[in-house]
Amino acid sequence: MSPHVDLTGVRPGDALPEVAETIExxxxxxxxxASGDFNPIxxxxxxxxxxxxxxxxxxxxxSMAVAARMVAGxxxxxxxxKRLKVRFSAMIEPGQTLxxxxxxxxxxxxxxxxxxxxxxxxxxKVLSKGEAELEL
Amino acid sequence: MPLNQALVGKAYPAVxxxxxxxxxxxxxxxxxxxxxxxxxxATARAAGHPDLPAVPTFAVVLSLRAGQVVYGDxxxxxxxxxxxxxxxxxxxxxxxxxxxRLLASGRVAAASARGRHELLTLETEITxxxxxPVCTVRATLLSRGTAPPRRSGGS
Numbered sequence: 005m006s007p008h009v010d011l012t013g014v015r016p017g018d019a020l021p022e023v024a025e026t027i028e029x030x031x032x033x034x035x036x037x038a039s040g041d042f043n044p045i046x047x048x049x050x051x052x053x054x055x056x057x058x059x060x061x062x063x064x065x066x067s068m069a070v071a072a073r074m075v076a077g078x079x080x081x082x083x084x085x086k087r088l089k090v091r092f093s094a095m096i097e098p099g100q101t102l103x104x105x106x107x108x109x110x111x112x113x114x115x116x117x118x119x120x121x122x123x124x125x126x127x128x129k130v131l132s133k134g135e136a137e138l139e140l
Numbered sequence: 141m142p143l144n145q146a147l148v149g150k151a152y153p154a155v156x157x158x159x160x161x162x163x164x165x166x167x168x169x170x171x172x173x174x175x176x177x178x179x180x181x182a183t184a185r186a187a188g189h190p191d192l193p194a195v196p197t198f199a200v201v202l203s204l205r206a207g208q209v210v211y212g213d214x215x216x217x218x219x220x221x222x223x224x225x226x227x228x229x230x231x232x233x234x235x236x237x238x239x240x241r242l243l244a245s246g247r248v249a250a251a252s253a254r255g256r257h258e259l260l261t262l263e264t265e266i267t268x269x270x271x272x273p274v275c276t277v278r279a280t281l282l283s284r285g286t287a288p289p290r291r292s293g294g295s
Contacts, residue, residue, distance in 0.1 A: 025172055038170035040204050055221065064225040069171035069197045077175060082193050082235050089229040 009079060011140040014116055018108040023074040027062050029098040035066045061095040062102075067130050068092075071104040071122050075136045078106075078118075086115075087137040096130045106134065114140050141217045142288045143258050145251045152209045154245035156269070157202050161238040164194050171195055194236040200228070202236075203264040203277040206246035210262055216248070218260065218283065226259065227280040233273040241269045249278065253287040 025031075032046045041063055044051035049059045068090050076082050096102055106120025120134035161181075168178040173195050176183040184192050211218050236242070249263035264277040 031170075031172075034170045038167045039201055041200075065197060065200050065228065066171065068228055069173075069195065072196045073171065073173055076173075076196055081177065081187055082196050083189070085196050085232055087229070087231050088196055089227070091227045092225050 009140055011114060011116075014108055014111055014140070016108050016111060020074055020078045020106040020108075020118065020120070022103055022105050023070060023077070024101055024103040025070045026101045027066070027096060027098050029060065032060065032062055032066065032098065035063055035069075039063070039065065041065065057095070059097060061097055064092040064131075067096060067102055067122055070102055071106075071120055071131055071134055074104040074106060075118060075120065075138070079138050079140060084138045084140055085136060086139055087135070089133070089135045090131045091133045092130075093132040094124070094128050094130050096124050100124050102130060104131075106136070116140055141219070142253070142286055143251045143260055143283060144215055144217050147213070147216055147248045148251050149248065150213075151245060151247045152206070152213070154243040155202075155205045155209060157205065157242045157244060159194070159236055159238055159240040159242065161192050164192050164198065164236075164238055167198050167201065168195050171197065189235070189237060191238040196230065196232070196235075198236055199230055199232075199264075199266060199275045199277050200279075202242060202244040202266050202275075203246075203262070203279060206244040206264040207262050207279065210246040210248060218281075219286065222284045222286060224282045224284060225279070226282040227278075229278040231276040231278075233275060236266070236274060240274070242274060243267050243269060250280075254282075256285050256287050258283040258287050 036042050052060045104122040106118050109119045110117040116138045118136040121129050122131040244266045247263045250261040260281045262279045266275040
């Protein structure tokens with residue numbers, strides 16, 4: 005399998021192909037089971053409302069995983085990712101579409117810094133200050 | 141109840157974790173990852189991986205298990221129902237892969253007040269049983285409304 009990205013062509017300002025995911029409740033149930041994070045605010049509306057939420061909300065780590073798909077898919081290989089960081093800045097509910105967007109910020113030899121975020125349909129940032137360091 | 145900041149630096153016993161192929165595939169499906177490198181052994185090997193690699197955020201599964209040990213420490217004083225996830229960072233030494241026998245040990249890396257809230261950073265060091273570094277995971281949690289009241293009376 006060849007790398008998806010030709011390092012010689014990577015320049016600061018290059019946009020990564022966006023990844024969009026409409027989040028369904030089933031996705032959150034499946035993620036709870038796969039990850040072991042069974043916090044009921046992600047699958048039980050009664051519990052979510054009791055702590056002041058409008059209803060169940062997506063796991064922050066589910067949103068981060070969608071953004072990681074964008075970065076790893078662009079790089080072509082998870083081994084290229086050396087560091088991945090996000091801030092969780094807003095919640096997102098089932099039925100909404102999350103879109104991950106990123107661009108190359110720096111290129112230094114074979115090391116590339118990508119900055120990214122993920123936003124809901126209104127453009128509000130669900131993930132902010134995303135950073136990925138890669139070795140291509 | 142405020143967090144016990146005296147516990148910053150405290151390290152907890154490691155939990156062990158054996159990485160199975162079907163678990164990695166299950167996690168990849170759960171995050172919508174369809175790239176065959178995470179599902180098909182031949183594709184993974186052709187890309188230079190000794191076995192199926194995990195998707196990058198899989199390390200959180202181990203971090204959650206190590207975190208349960210830390211959060212369950214009654215001396216820490218953490219009320220998990222007040223917790224919101226603030227930040228998450230992974231430092232990768234190499235991908236986690238099927239067949240790995242791993243150890244994950246949690247440590248209280250930082251605890252501080254921010255206004256009425258408190259920030260707690262849990263650091264999880266993931267290594268192989270032989271001690272090879274695999275991943276460092278940092279989770280920063282926001283504990284809502286648990287900061288001790290300030291004597292100045294400011295809001």
